[in-house]
Amino acid sequence: MSWAARMVLRAYPPSFRARYGSELAALTEELPDSARTTADLVRGALGAWIRPRFAGPQARRLRLQASVSTTWLAWCAGFLIVPAVNKALLDPPGSGTSALVRGLLHAGSALLFIGWLLALMGAAHIVVRALGPGLRSRPKFFLGPLVPVMVSGILLVLGLLALLAISHTAPSNPAGPWALIGWSCVLIGFLMCLGVGPGVSLRRLEVPAPTLRLPARLATGLALALAAMCACCLIAVAVAGDAALDSSSFPVVIVLVIASLASVVALVSSARGIRAARHT
Structure with a gap:
């Protein structure tokens, strides 16, 4: 995983990282270290901040x-x-x-x-x-x-x-x-x-x-x-x-x-x- 991808993963909302952080990090490890991967992570981070979704009893x-x-x-x-x-x-x-x-x-x-x-x-x-x-x-x-x-x-x-x-x-x-x-x-x-x-x-x-x-x-x-x-x-x-x-x-x-x-x-x-x- 590139350093840019790691930085973007840290930019996700805390609630998102607590629920999906480990899964997203594992998925990113399997993807190629490319600008497209980083761009997809950036779009995902923006979407998580703009329209956060909460599920479960603590929603x-x-x-x-x-x-x-x-x-x-x-x-x-x-x-x-x-x-x-x-x-x-x-x-x-x-x-x-x-x-x-x-x-x-x-x-x-x-x-x-x-x-x-x-x-x-x-x-x-x-x-x-x-x-x-x-x-x-x-x-x-x-x-x-x-x-x-x-x-x-x-x-x-x-x-x-x-x-x-x-x-x-x-x-x-x-x-x-x-x-x-x-x-x-x-x-x-x-x-x-x-x-x-x-x-x-x-x-x-x-x-x-x-x-x-x-x-x-x-x-x-x-x-x-x-x-x-x-x-x-x-x-x-x-x-x-x-x-x-x-x-x-x-x-x-x-x-x-x-x-x-x-x-x-x-x-x-x-x-x-x-x-x-x-x-x-």
Whole structure:
């Protein structure tokens, strides 16, 4: 088996790997190491993520778990759309930054606050009902996936403090582009760890379906908040109609595309989760 095929096999959803991972790996070993085999595995991985199928007595629990994890991952991928567009359109404000644009951006900021509130409520529910009892038995097993989140978060804060210190002590000689690029890479790494780590911990906890019912409903609100944020920001950009986005040093267009795709993923996944929650 080629290294590319091994990497693709690891990219399959955890629930899929737990059920079919060994069989798929054995089948891949029998196939020739070709680009076609790797392409077939990539298509299978995408299909497993886009339309996951759960069977057996744990199907509803796995469906709720996948919906909560996927919506959280989508939120981490897309919530930066609000600060990015605010930075591009309001710092400094362009000629097309009207009262309507400001109102849309204020609405997006309010939705950002509501979304984080919903996320924290769901996380608190899981911590109280599932994580607390689990920590008494195997703390390292459940908290291990959160270590990269804490490490990258500390590096992110230290880097931000260093950038602020440089700009404060030498206003005429701010941090160079490589320092900003390095901090941006740390930010991306932190968001990736923040999106993936809690989902891995949730899978290891094996939270019962009744406990996941409330987080699944909150995930629906989180998905709606993300979609509304994207709508507000996209409309604000369309109404502004100036060169603020083109001249911005921050890749705002990339953030817009990623957030829009993430909102679609969150809406689809949360809709499937809420259907499972009704029958739990």
